[in-house]
Amino acid sequence: MNAMLSRVADSLxxxxxxxxxxxxxxxxxxxxxxxxxxxxxxAARRRRRRLLTTLVGEExxxxxxxxxxxxxxxxxxxxxxxxxxxNCIAAARENARQVREQINSQMWxxxxxxxxxxxxxxxxxxxxxxxxxxxxxxxxxxxxxQGITDARITRDQGWHFVQIGxxxxxxSETADALNVDFRExxxxxxxxxxxxxxxxxxxxxxxxxxxxxxxxxxxxxxxVQPRHIVDFLLLNPYFPxxxxxxxxxxxxxxxxxxxxxxxxxxxxxxxxxxxxxAMLDYAQVDEIMDSGLGSYLLxxxxxxxxxxxxxxxxxxxxxxxxxxxxxx
Amino acid sequence: MAEARQVTATQDRRFQTYQLDEAYDEMFAPDGRxxxxxxxxFNRLLELSPSELEARQQSAxxxxxxxxxxxxxxxxxxxxxxIFPYDLLPRIIAAAEWETIERGLIQRITAxxxxxxxxxxxxxxxADKVVPREMVYSSKHYRRExxxxxxxHGVYVAITGTDLIRLTDGRFAVLEDNLRVPSGASYxxxxxxxxxxxxxxxxxxxxxxxxxxxxxxxxxxLAALSPVSSEETTIVLLSPGVYNSAxxxxxxxxxxxxxxxxxxxxxxxxxxxxxxxxxxxxxRVNVIYRRIDDDFTDxxxxxxxxxxGVAGLFNAYRSGNITLANAxxxxxxxxxxxxxxxxxxxRYYLGEDAILPNIETYQCGEPNERRYVLDNLASLVxxxxxxxxxxxxxxxxxxTAEERAxxxxxxxxxxxxxxxxxxxxxxxxxCFLEGQVEARHVDLRPYILxxxxxxxxxxxxxxxxxxxxxxxxxxxxxxxxxxxxxLTR
Numbered sequence: 135m136n137a138m139l140s141r142v143a144d145s146l147x148x149x150x151x152x153x154x155x156x157x158x159x160x161x162x163x164x165x166x167x168x169x170x171x172x173x174x175x176x177a178a179r180r181r182r183r184r185l186l187t188t189l190v191g192e193e194x195x196x197x198x199x200x201x202x203x204x205x206x207x208x209x210x211x212x213x214x215x216x217x218x219x220x221n222c223i224a225a226a227r228e229n230a231r232q233v234r235e236q237i238n239s240q241m242w243x244x245x246x247x248x249x250x251x252x253x254x255x256x257x258x259x260x261x262x263x264x265x266x267x268x269x270x271x272x273x274x275x276x277x278x279x280q281g282i283t284d285a286r287i288t289r290d291q292g293w294h295f296v297q298i299g300x301x302x303x304x305x306s307e308t309a310d311a312l313n314v315d316f317r318e319x320x321x322x323x324x325x326x327x328x329x330x331x332x333x334x335x336x337x338x339x340x341x342x343x344x345x346x347x348x349x350x351x352x353x354x355x356x357x358v359q360p361r362h363i364v365d366f367l368l369l370n371p372y373f374p375x376x377x378x379x380x381x382x383x384x385x386x387x388x389x390x391x392x393x394x395x396x397x398x399x400x401x402x403x404x405x406x407x408x409x410x411x412a413m414l415d416y417a418q419v420d421e422i423m424d425s426g427l428g429s430y431l432l433x434x435x436x437x438x439x440x441x442x443x444x445x446x447x448x449x450x451x452x453x454x455x456x457x458x459x460x461x462x
Numbered sequence: 463m464a465e466a467r468q469v470t471a472t473q474d475r476r477f478q479t480y481q482l483d484e485a486y487d488e489m490f491a492p493d494g495r496x497x498x499x500x501x502x503x504f505n506r507l508l509e510l511s512p513s514e515l516e517a518r519q520q521s522a523x524x525x526x527x528x529x530x531x532x533x534x535x536x537x538x539x540x541x542x543x544x545i546f547p548y549d550l551l552p553r554i555i556a557a558a559e560w561e562t563i564e565r566g567l568i569q570r571i572t573a574x575x576x577x578x579x580x581x582x583x584x585x586x587x588x589a590d591k592v593v594p595r596e597m598v599y600s601s602k603h604y605r606r607e608x609x610x611x612x613x614x615h616g617v618y619v620a621i622t623g624t625d626l627i628r629l630t631d632g633r634f635a636v637l638e639d640n641l642r643v644p645s646g647a648s649y650x651x652x653x654x655x656x657x658x659x660x661x662x663x664x665x666x667x668x669x670x671x672x673x674x675x676x677x678x679x680x681x682x683x684l685a686a687l688s689p690v691s692s693e694e695t696t697i698v699l700l701s702p703g704v705y706n707s708a709x710x711x712x713x714x715x716x717x718x719x720x721x722x723x724x725x726x727x728x729x730x731x732x733x734x735x736x737x738x739x740x741x742x743x744x745x746r747v748n749v750i751y752r753r754i755d756d757d758f759t760d761x762x763x764x765x766x767x768x769x770x771g772v773a774g775l776f777n778a779y780r781s782g783n784i785t786l787a788n789a790x791x792x793x794x795x796x797x798x799x800x801x802x803x804x805x806x807x808x809r810y811y812l813g814e815d816a817i818l819p820n821i822e823t824y825q826c827g828e829p830n831e832r833r834y835v836l837d838n839l840a841s842l843v844x845x846x847x848x849x850x851x852x853x854x855x856x857x858x859x860x861x862t863a864e865e866r867a868x869x870x871x872x873x874x875x876x877x878x879x880x881x882x883x884x885x886x887x888x889x890x891x892x893c894f895l896e897g898q899v900e901a902r903h904v905d906l907r908p909y910i911l912x913x914x915x916x917x918x919x920x921x922x923x924x925x926x927x928x929x930x931x932x933x934x935x936x937x938x939x940x941x942x943x944x945x946x947x948x949l950t951r
Contacts (some may be wrong), residue, residue, distance in 0.1 A: 137740035139722050231530070232704050234713035235723045243528050250527070291741060395742035449741040454730050457744050 137395070140450045142233050143295045147445075149229035149237075150299030153245070156222035157276040158307050159189055162343050163209050164269035169339045170202060177332055181339075184318060188310050190215060203261065211257065219272065223249050238286055244279045248272070291394055294387035298445065301387075305380035306438050308344060308367055313431040315340050320360055320427075334358060341367070344375040364427060365419040377434060378414040384441065385411045391449065398460070399448045406444055410437045474508055481901045486628050486889035488553060488904065499556045499949060506664055507551075512897040518660045519550050519894060525659070531652045532710055546649055547942030550894045552657060553904060553924040554668075560920060560948045563626065563634055566818030567908060568916045571622055573808040574639065574795050575912065578618040580811075582608045582791065592810045593803045594827075596878075601800065603642070603793025605756060607763060611780060613789045614687045615914070620787040621680070621751075622910040623647070623923075626818070628889035635819045637886075637905065639796040639804070642788065643753055646923040647909050648711035649943055651676060651718070653923075657945040669950040671920035676909075677718025680751075683913030684719075687785045688749045697749040698724045698738060702758070702770045712753055721751075731774030734781040749785045750775075756790050798881060799825075799847035826873050826880040835882040836873065839866045842882040844873070859885055888933055893926060893944070903927040905935050906946065920948035 166185055170178045182199050189209060190198075197204040212218045227249045234242055252272070260268055280300075287293050319333050337358050341347040344367060353370075354362045370376040385407035392400030422430045482490060489500045496504040507515075526532070526545040555563075580587050581598050588595040598604055623644030625637040654673050658665055681697065688695040701712035703725045716723035722738065729747065730737050737744035752759060758768040763776040778784045794800065802823040805816040824831040824842070835842060839858055846854030856869045873880045890901035908922035924946045925935035935941040 137742040235716035
């Protein structure tokens, strides 16, 4: 039996999740700025609205909807927005701090430096020509953190909780963005799969928001088609930001943790992961599109939530009384 | 005479404001020439330009900030973490000087452990009237719950950080025994890591005794006190959590030892067995290196409002299923009133004279000593024994006639409650401050580990009063620290 403190697993999981989220927001906004400048006022506003829906919430944010400056403040520095980059990195760091003796010192220093850099960034400087380099640097620094993690950390349970945090976050982000973009852009298309010049930018933006444009082009050439995008971002088993890839990783990490802890309930957790994996293994994009992409994605997100809950019930927030009973 | 005491070895402007007077100076002999162990450092300082030194200082500060070697400032609403101020210049202790310190500390901790065992068992030393019974029983840190309880190998104090100061004649003396939850070892280790990076050449030139083994030594010490064999023992460090000002130290030490850092909420006690909550279910714990005070360890026995401890821990401890390091109730032996008796305690148990002297302490309870104190209030420091943190204190040389009159009344009303000590001059060591080398007051906290045997880290934490003229070395009041080098020869 190999054990790690439940609280440590909890912190590693959230450290990883929050960092992934910060990375996601930074990339989304960086990509947004390259696209929005070429868009008409209306399309630009709708684009901001969609970003707000996936990154902040459904509420009204009039200022941010009308101005990229306010959007960047809200997404990056707003301390009242729990999902601003600064709050995500602070939360990741706070979790890392709770497990400083578990992660290696380089990991801690990397996350600590990121935090200090973002916190000390001034907004006026940002908008005087450093916008792209700022968001780009966040992505680079998160990659660097993940690089240090992957290069140096022992592949024990801790690493697998980091993986689960990262890929659950990624899978739900991808599913969420697909859902919101398709709801608006796809139903608006007069003829299915025909991409006009206006929406072309948004479709490319969807791919680039997951660093997927180049990888997509290798499979489908530069022929950007909504159906192919779904096939790629949802079902491609080899692309690291696709939902399918993420679920595969989650499933193998659940299996590792299950074998390692020999907890009776472990089987339930990885069966849940296995079911979702199998669903994606055998899915066909045409069937999904015909029967409704929205409900398919919602189903995936629900299953991700269930996995999260069951991981917590099994390994982290279980009742001590029950454990004592089962030990007797 | 006064001129001869100036630093005449150089006209260098870096030493212009260096203060030499009756306080012992670590670097310069009374004739103004560097002491032998400081000569190499002194020459190196003359070679380096102030801007080079400044650059090294900045690089050291940045390294602490990035490593997060910080303490939390409670008064700051943002919960800001500050780096523990670090002075660039090492404090150097010659091999022979250290040898005396080491023998003195071993002697002292051995006697104090015997004393703790005695007062929680037969109380022979009390029956023999070497230490007054009421001094012990009235101590705030005396824990009657510990009576008759046997701790593994009779070791009550496994980890000690004794505060030493250097007297004007150059001898080291004990200012305070910290026998409860001494802190600061991580700063000692972090200082060393940074120093090796900042002055690699100087470091290797000198031959400095290493500290790296501290983690292993601490782990071995704790394992030696385990109720089960060391192969199957599970040791944890119990921390109050991330908001505690010493949290950095807790994580640092846990990592150095390779043991889990737990909080009270990670532990549970069932049938007098302590478990921790892991991903693979509940796992038994055998030794707890606790970094929380006695009062907070178990809400069922001590403070009921404690959220930091574990309900039922003390009963598990009484049943011998778990070792706590340090043991509960060790604070009685570092009580201010007991301090004065330590030389007598050493003589009583070991039949030896104390190698490291105490600061002279007058017990106002003794008529002769009281008379002396009352006659010399203007030059003495008077302390109430039950208080700490500078409360209930009279600093004679800085006091008004009115204050002295108040204390005279207080002492006469309750003489036992007061002790007095002469005003002490801490020694000074060179510090690099704003482009100058200046002399600042320092103390020294060596760390002592007591498991199967006593291990003493060669060096310790040298704390510095960075403000000019200040005698206060605490980090909350402008204190900092510097690396401490004990030379191999």
